[in-house]
Amino acid sequence: MSIDVRAIRYCPRCTSANYTFLDDRRWRCATCDLVYYHNIAAACAVILTRGDQLLLTLRKSDPGAGLLDLPGGFVDPDESVEAAVIREVHEELGIVIDTPRYFASYQNRYYFREIEYRTLDLIFTASVPEGAAPVAADDVAEVVVVRPEDIDFEKIAFASIRQALQDFPGDKFRH
Numbered sequence: 001m002s003i004d005v006r007a008i009r010y011c012p013r014c015t016s017a018n019y020t021f022l023d024d025r026r027w028r029c030a031t032c033d034l035v036y037y038h039n040i041a042a043a044c045a046v047i048l049t050r051g052d053q054l055l056l057t058l059r060k061s062d063p064g065a066g067l068l069d070l071p072g073g074f075v076d077p078d079e080s081v082e083a084a085v086i087r088e089v090h091e092e093l094g095i096v097i098d099t100p101r102y103f104a105s106y107q108n109r110y111y112f113r114e115i116e117y118r119t120l121d122l123i124f125t126a127s128v129p130e131g132a133a134p135v136a137a138d139d140v141a142e143v144v145v146v147r148p149e150d151i152d153f154e155k156i157a158f159a160s161i162r163q164a165l166q167d168f169p170g171d172k173f174r175h
């Protein structure tokens with residue numbers, strides 16, 4: 001059961017109930033003329049390579065608890081996406097990576113506590129630094145090391161991440 005954000009009916013400026021949902025991301029207040037945009041959120045993930053293997057994460061929490069994911073998360077306010085990738089990898093795996101390289105972007109829908117957030121997932125690539133020892137932390141239950149050809153795509157939590165892994169060319173896995 002999810003909350004329908006179109007049901008938000010009170011203007012955040014003047015509290016009028018003449019506050020209506022216009023389309024898939026805008027509300028307008030007929031009393032004070034406020035227009036409010038609920039835009040997509042920026043999120044990031046990183047295809048992390050070590051030799052000819054990839055590091056996936058097993059999700060500890062919903063959405064997608066028990067399913068596979070890539071390290072990543074929402075970009076914080078006032079943060080670059082590159083900084084977000086480095087921060088998320090450090091939070092989830094306890095390692096510090098070099099500057100990640102941009103790969104591609106995919107749209108996604110992320111349900112959290114009854115609200116659906118529409119996101120743009122920016123996918124990067126990076127390699128695990130020599131000698132670094134990733135360990136599961138934060139919302140990661142387990143680090144899963146896998147060869148690209150052995151990924152079970154049915155067990156990937158999100159469509160955006162599944163598509164990124166399917167699009168990532170195998171011959172570029174070796175950095």
Ligand SMILES: [Zn+2]
Nearest residue numbers: 011014029032
């Ligand atoms: Zn208003």
